[in-house]
Amino acid sequence: MLRSKTFVKKTRSGGIRKIVREHYLRDDIWCGSELCTECKQESTVLLKDACIESSLCTFPHYLIPDTNVVLHQIDVLEDPQLRNVIILQTVLQEVRHRSAPVYKRLKDLIHEQEKHVYTFTNEHHRETYVEREPGESANDRNDRAIRVAVDWYNHHLENTESDGLKVVLITNDQGNKEKAEEGGLLVYKCEEYVKSLLANPELVDRLALTNDNKNDISSSKVLFPEHFPLARIQAGIKGGTFLQGTYRASRDNYLEATVLLQGLQNLNRAIHQDVVAVQLLPREQWVAPSSIVLQDEREAKDEETTEEEEKEQAMKNIADDAARKPTGRVVGIIKRNWRPFCGMLNSSLIKESTRHLFTPADRRVPRIRIETRQASSLADQRIMVAIDGWPRHSRYPNGHFVRSLGAAGDKETETEVLLLEHDVPHQDFSQAVLSFLPKMPWSITPEDRAVGVHIADVSHFIRPGNAMDLEASNRGTTVYLCGRLQSLFATLQCGEACFLFVINSKASLTYAEAQLRIDDATMNDDVTSSLRGLNKLAKILKRRRIEKGALTLSSLEVRFHIDSETHDPIDVHTKELMETNSMVEEFMLLANISVAQKIYDEFSECALLRKHPAPPPSNYEILSKAAKSKGLAIHTDSAKALADSLDVAKVDGFPYFNTLLRVLATRCMMQAVYFCSGMDSDFHHYGLASPIYTHFTSPIRRYSDIVVHRLLAVAIGADGTYPDLTDKHKLSLFFKSRGLLNEEGFILFVRKNAIIVLIPKFGLEGTVFFDGKDKTGPKLVFDEEGPTLMVEQHTFKIFDKVKVTISLDDSNIQHQKIRMSLVEPVIPGVSVPVPEVGPLSKKPKLDR
Known part of the structure; x- marks a missing residue:
């Protein structure tokens, strides 16, 4: 059956255009139930035995959730107990338009055979399709279409041997519920139905908080300004009074972000990586970025502490005009980046209560209020929690429990957290x-x-x-x-x-084996002679790159030795680079540059290239200050000037100084990015001093290289084209149960209340704090110009050598962390005693 609808539309030129829309309706769409004898279906999804133990529905039943239930209660719908669910086409289409992540999860549910989830194409069924009535909103029409489909299913199955089977509508919309009840439908709110389930009472914890059940969780005091309506935000951005950008919280200070946003009030319920609208404050209200590293070990605070915290933050950031930065406040949230967060329940939870605070593993994310009846069993577990909303009168956002990940501190659990928090796909291959x-x-x-x-x-x-x-x-x-x-x-x-299966290979060597051959004067066979020739050529290539201004920076890379039986790390050391590493690197760079030029010559509009932008001058401030502290000057007018400055930056008696300076220089760099040649005119790679570059040499570990391979294959006639062508968390496990380690390090950064120390042996950075939790710590004097920090009578500067203890602090169950404490220099009341040598001093004999 074909329905057509004709209407006229006025064009921009003032003319009238007739538009005809056709909608096909059918009589042969299956209901998907095993009970049905009317539908001539080849396969069924919904079971005859559709019993779910429920105190409300003591009879067999199928469930039909409306759109908002799917969007907001997907964590509940994913539970194995909820089976025999009908997803209407109306709901599926709405979810697809409103939330891509939920839509993907819903599609996964539909394909999960054990769940028995059936998609019913109600929009093309002759008896369930409904036209939108005059004056009816699209949302009201869709709600009516859902009710019509529920009614059709009940009548369609009533003459079968269903043993009293009914179809239940699940909705949280009060208006929709009332109209369904008026029509004689069986309907429940999601919370009602979930609380009635007998087999899994803990499923209640997964309920996302709705307007009906979230009002009593927070105080009635308004803590945050109201967000502006979207229309006002859009007009403000267009007119230039508001700025749009992604909010990225500071790693050192969770109450600070750039533009500059500082303090709870100005952050105004924004969460890390939300897209926000920002209004700049008057110049007299601008502040300097905080030099304080927040430890985030405070107890959960009540709402009334907000004003006190704001004043304290403001007092800490009084500075002269030169240090002030443009400062703003969040006036609206354009796009939320809410996702399920990993973490733990707060250690100070009250056992008898059902309301608790959840502390995310990512310190840039605020604590979240949840309701759970499983607090005692979840106390030592890593769990996932989703955010449902953040009312103006609540210091923390509201959320709900999603699932448990396992015991905190367990290697598998912590690895799972690491992968989830960094959004690394790690599911098994299908x-x-x-x-x-x-x-x-x-x-x-x-x-x-x-x-x-x-x-x-x-x-x-x-x-x-x-x-x-x-x-x-x-x-x-x-x-x-x-x-x-x-x-x-x-x-x-x-x-x-x-492997390299087409090359006529004469030898397969490790870097170390190749280096031994090059260095052994007694070896003069063909392979060794070839290696020496390649090494000589590589040095020429490297010298030419450096003459053009290529940077040689430094970033420490550590390697773990793994126990063959337990698979636990038993030793760690920094990776040693040999001449052979540099030799291979030079030829890989040359290959990447050569391939970049080839694919660009062939595909000038669609070559996949990689560029490295030059940093803005402000990025080099910390590097210049660091060099100046040792009486040296760093020139940053060009990559060549920077490279030359780094080459001569040496301090007598301090051989590691140049490496530290290059580590700092790495922090000043911009992120290299992939781009399409037809969409950008600046191809330059700043770090390599190359006019063009791409990634070609690592297709096993980078998908970008696969695309480049395909471009090159077409360019050389080896393949045809196709249309689409044109942190350091793991260290915690190593230091666990090893007691105190006594190691030398160097100061990389100086803050108002702490120093950040690099331990070369482990490639590890850590923070040594000097202010006490009880505000009675040592006397601190911070000079931002240096920067220097005087602790009692000792002054710390960048690059100073210090000795620290390293241990794993698991006293705070919310966040196990690497803890550093000062050993030397010895400052009475500040430094800790020299610890006994840790187990790492006894080096195990390792297989090579």
């Missing part, structure tokens, strides 16, 4: 992905041998658009953890498939 692995036994064909391959040619197996390719593009990169690898691809370790 059968659809695995089906595209090479069938074993696999061997090289004559056609394969006709193409020269000089790196692991993963792109040979990953064809555009198949399931493996789509999964890899979603993952983006391989992630390396201590003792665990989150691969970009499904297991491709199929013998020779990932």
Whole structure:
């Protein structure tokens, strides 16, 4: 059956255009139930035995949630107990338009066979389609369509051998509920129904707070300004009175962010990575960025402490005009970045209460109020919590429990938290992905041998658009953890498939083995002679790059030795770089530059390239101050000037100084980015001093390299084109149960109340705090110009050598952390006694 609707629309030129919309209706759409004998369906999803133990619904029943229930209670719908659920086409379409993340989760539910979730195409069924009535809103029409579908299902199944089966509408909309009841439908609010479930009373904890049940959780005092309406925000951004940007909380100070946003009131309920509208404050209200590192070990505070905290923050940031930065306040939230957060219940929870504070693992995210009846069993667990809202009268946002991740401190649990918090895809590969692995036994064909391959040619197996390719593009990169690898691809370790299988290889050597050959004057075989020749050529290439202004910076990389049986880390050391590392790096850089030029010559509008923008002068302030503290000058007019300055920046008797300075220089750099050649005219890579660059040499660990491979394959005629072508958390496990370690380090940054220390041995940075929790700490005098910090009678400066103890502090169950305390210099009342040597001094004999 075809329904058509005709209406006229006025065009921009003033004319009238006739528009006809056609809507196809059918009689042969299946209901999906095993009970049905009328529908001529080939397969069914909804079971005959549809019993869920409920004190409200003691009979077999199917569930139909409306759109808002799906959007806000997806955590509940995902529970295994809720089966035989009907998702209407009306709901599916609305969810798709309103929330991509929820839509993906809903689609996953529909494909999960054990859940028995059926999609009913009510918008194309002749008996369930409804026209929008005059004066009826789109939302009201959709609610009516849902009620019509529920009514149709009840009548459709009433003549079957259903043993009293009914269809239950779940809604949190009071108006929709009342109209459904008037129509004789069985309808419950989501909270009512979930509380009636007998088999899983803890499911109540997963309920997202609605307007009906969130009002009594917070105080009645208004703590935050009201957010402006979206229309006013849009007009303000267009007119230039408001600024739009992504709010990124400071890692050192959770009450501060840039533009500059500072203090609870001005942050106005923004959460890290929300897109916000900001209004600049008058110049006389601008403040300086805080030099205080907040420890975030305070007890949860009541709402009434907000004004006191604001005044305290303001007093700490009084500064001269030169230090002040443009300061603003959040006037509206344009897009929330709420996601399920990992963390723990607050350690000071009251056992008898159902209301608790949750502390996220990410310190940039505020605590969250939740209701749970499982507090005692969750006290030592890592859990996930989702935010539901943040009323003006609540110091903290409101949320709900999602699921438990496992015991805090457990290696698997902490790894899971790390992956979830950094949004690293780590689910098992699906059968659809695995089906595209090479069938074993696999061997090289004559056609394969006709193409020269000089790196692991993963792109040979990953064809555009198949399931493996789509999964890899979603993952983006391989992630390396201590003792665990989150691969970009499904297991491709199929013998020779990932190795240099077309090259006539004369030797397979590690970096160390190659270096030994180069250094051994008694070895003069062909392989060794070739290595020496390559090494000589690499040094010429490197010298030429440096002459052009390429930077040689420093970032410490650590390596773990893993116990073969327990898979726990047993030793850690900084990675040693040899000449052979540099040799390989030079040829990889040359390959990347050469491929970049080739694909750009062939695809001037769509080559995937990588550039590195030059930092703004302000980025170099901390570097210049650091060098000045040792009587040296750093020139930053160009990459060449910076490179030359770093080369001559040396301090007698302090050989590690130059490395520290290069570490600081790394912090001044901008992030390198991928871009399409047709959308940008500046290709320059600042750090490499190269006019063009891309990523080509690591297709096993970067999806970008796969795309570049495909571009190159087309450019050289080896393949055809296709349309789409054109932190340191793991260290905690290492230091656990090892007592105190006594190590030397260097000061990288000086703050008002702390020093940040780099431990070269472990590549580890940590903070040594000097202010006490009880505000009775040592006398501190901070000079921002230096910057220097006087603690009692001792003055700390950047690059000073210090000795600290390193230990794992697990006293705060909310956040286990690496703790550093000062040993030397010795400051009475501040420094700690020299600890006994830790177990790491006894180096275990390791397999090489």
